[in-house]
């Protein structure tokens with residue numbers, strides 16, 4: 241019986257378990273065996289697996305995170321790991337691999353395909369920054385969490401007549417910031433795609449207060465940076481894919497806004513709360529559709545491809561396309577957000 245392996249890599253997000261469930265259910269229906277590889281690429285390097293059957297995936301649809309575990313292991317980083325991946329792929333008796341991940345995990349999948357492994361990809365990330373798919377699952381849940389937080393910040397900001405800066409995730413793309421900001425009615429939204437003009441931010445806030453408002457909500461993406469500054473990071477250390485840990489821009493910004501405007505300002509960093517918890521219906525359905533399609537690609541031996549959402553259709557695109565460039569916020573959407581500034 242042919243065997244499919246499945247792994248989830250990179251930062252977890254809501255919707256991974258619906259994908260795992262869909263892959264297992266569809267694979268079993270099609271007469272395949274399925275092997276769960278634990279903790280992303282680390283499990284392939286270390287030959288660490290778990291069995292997956294209809295009972296293992298029962299009840300996981302509403303659960304956040306991933307029952308397989310995850311890691312940020314990059315098998316192309318450490319000498320010898322690539323060979324271990326290839327050897328373990330054989331030892332596990334795999335005929336195909338479904339890799340579920342973002343830019344980094346799928347970047348490895350794309351290279352492995354070029355190195356001869358039969359891999360298909362499934363795009364996940366709360367950042368929604370993958371090219372070649374309109375949406376990744378995980379984004380909708382993170383967005384809704386961020387929106388709810390902004391709603392909550394409104395009531396306390398209004399009661400205390402304060403400015404509150406909400407720092408959201410998203411790495412180098414401003415999707416969570418701009419969409420949560422629009423949905424939550426933020427008064428200023430700052431994204432990595434457009435350098436922060438502090439004079440302009442303070443002008444907008446002051447004008448708003450001049451027309452009688454006594455509070456403001458500023459949403460800032462963790463990757464946003466000042467016109468003349470650099471990215472604010474939590475530490476200098478790079479992970480196996482060369483990323484630094486972002487975070488801290490909210491604190492800097494709040495201090496500067498308070499100093500310049502004289503209005504009492506607080507900061508709230510939403511952090512990993514955005515990544516945790518149960519997936520929204522949209523993410524459950526998208527994850528399920530992606531999982532079923534991934535197995536169809538395996539059945540059709542269409543390796544080196546990634547499942548993707550185009551409009552309302554599930555399609556497949558070359559993995560190399562998906563990881564070629566980051567998908568960032570377009571001017572049209574930011575222009576809509578700007579209509580509501582101040």
Ligand code: F6P
Pocket residue numbers: 251342365366367409410411462485486515
């Ligand atoms: O890529 C998803 C993401 O949540 C980013 O938005 C964020 O910058 C990063 O992961 C945080 O990573 P970690 O979980 O390693 O702190």
